[in-house]
Amino acid sequence: MPAPVSSKPQVETWTNHPETKVSLDWAPLQIIDLSKFDAPGGKQELANELRDAVKRWGFWTVIGTGVTQEQLDRQLSIANTFFKLPLEEKRKVACDFTVGNYFGYREPTRFVGNTDVKENMEMLNLPKYTPNYDSVPRHDLVKAFEDEIAPFHRLVWDAVIRKIFVLFAIILELPENYFVDRHLYDEPSEDHLRYMIYHARSVAEDKKIGEQWTAGHTDFGSLTLLFSQSVAALQVRSPDNEWKWVKHVPGGITCNAADTLSFLTKGYIKSTIHRVVRPPADQASLERLGLFYFVRPGDNVPMVPAPSPVLRREGYLTEEEEKRASEDAVTGYEYVRARVKNVHDRKATRIAEDKPDAVFQVKNLKVQDYYV
Numbered sequence: 151m152p153a154p155v156s157s158k159p160q161v162e163t164w165t166n167h168p169e170t171k172v173s174l175d176w177a178p179l180q181i182i183d184l185s186k187f188d189a190p191g192g193k194q195e196l197a198n199e200l201r202d203a204v205k206r207w208g209f210w211t212v213i214g215t216g217v218t219q220e221q222l223d224r225q226l227s228i229a230n231t232f233f234k235l236p237l238e239e240k241r242k243v244a245c246d247f248t249v250g251n252y253f254g255y256r257e258p259t260r261f262v263g264n265t266d267v268k269e270n271m272e273m274l275n276l277p278k279y280t281p282n283y284d285s286v287p288r289h290d291l292v293k294a295f296e297d298e299i300a301p302f303h304r305l306v307w308d309a310v311i312r313k314i315f316v317l318f319a320i321i322l323e324l325p326e327n328y329f330v331d332r333h334l335y336d337e338p339s340e341d342h343l344r345y346m347i348y349h350a351r352s353v354a355e356d357k358k359i360g361e362q363w364t365a366g367h368t369d370f371g372s373l374t375l376l377f378s379q380s381v382a383a384l385q386v387r388s389p390d391n392e393w394k395w396v397k398h399v400p401g402g403i404t405c406n407a408a409d410t411l412s413f414l415t416k417g418y419i420k421s422t423i424h425r426v427v428r429p430p431a432d433q434a435s436l437e438r439l440g441l442f443y444f445v446r447p448g449d450n451v452p453m454v455p456a457p458s459p460v461l462r463r464e465g466y467l468t469e470e471e472e473k474r475a476s477e478d479a480v481t482g483y484e485y486v487r488a489r490v491k492n493v494h495d496r497k498a499t500r501i502a503e504d505k506p507d508a509v510f511q512v513k514n515l516k517v518q519d520y521y522v
């Protein structure tokens with residue numbers, strides 16, 4: 151048995167950056183106050199507020215989550231400490247994209263498209279703390295802080311994700327636990343908490359890549375939670391196909407729906423296109439450290455449309471489709487692993503100049519690979 155890690159390393163405290171003073175074209179994202187969730191009529195009220203946001207934007211912000219600023223800052227400081235480790239240490243547990251495995255450290259090794267500019271982002275994806283993942287390797291630093299990371303990991307699911315899934319079920323007139331049951335924390339899934347850092351680039355380098363740090367894309371799982379942070383760089387494609395900046399909401403969590411939730415709802419819940427670009431001038435030289443939770447469907451959950459009266463009524467789902475849906479259905483694990491492999495198991499990242507006509511497909515499930 152490995153020796154228990156007795157003392158914690160010193161953390162490199164992370165300090166948040168000031169917000170940009172540049173006036174940007176911000177996306178008008180709906181704010182959902184989850185502190186109302188348990189009040190009488192609260193869930194229904196929140197579901198009504200969320201309905202339009204999920205159908206049209208696929209992006210919204212939650213506040214009143216119960217996750218404290220102190221907990222958030224502590225996670226960011228642990229993340230900051232991790233990224234300052236020597237590369238050899240970070241490499242000890244690495245993502246294995248040859249099998250679409252996103253758990254572990256992602257090193258910025260790839261060139262952007264056909265340029266000589268390298269990726270500027272590193273990440274660490276931490277699987278859930280449940281017996282299913284006991285044997286998954288973790289870095290010593292992560293083990294040393296497990297008493298803080300593990301409860302935080304589960305708290306995000308319990309306090310935020312579970313509630314959002316209940317709201318989706320109400321919107322779709324399904325039993326309240328319909329989506330919760332397909333994303334349970336204690337069942338196996340590719341869910342991960344993510345630490346992610348973007349390093350600043352020079353004006354000249356950013357120019358070569360069209361200032362796009364990550365090309366337009368949809369996320370692979372069901373739901374992405376981005377703990378709101380002050381360095382502006384994330385843009386969402388609006389219902390009118392215009393890029394809008396996502397504004398910082400202190401203490402809030404920006405959420406977006408992703409591919410598998412769109413499959414489970416026949417496209418009613420929108421898997422929204424977004425990208426990451428060079429920050430505005432007053433923030434362009436800052437390190438951009440972020441904390442995320444990527445929610446994936448349960449490994450064994452079939453990607454079939456929910457039997458929702460709303461989907462039937464609004465013409466998303468025909469009787470014939472409903473009958474055929476479960477034949478040869480793709481599972482959550484199959485889709486997510488294949489999608490991660492397709493996007494990441496390559497030597498160069500995609501760039502806006504590439505032809506954006508690539509379609510990714512697993513059996514009947516189809517998405518556009520990336521967007522300009």
Ligand SMILES: O=C(O)CCC(=O)C(=O)O
Pocket residue numbers: 364369376383384424425426440
């Ligand atoms: O860094 C961000 O704000 C978003 C990152 C993102 O879109 C992703 O990792 O899928």
Ligand SMILES: [Fe+2]
Pocket residue numbers: 367368369424
């Ligand atoms: Fe994304």
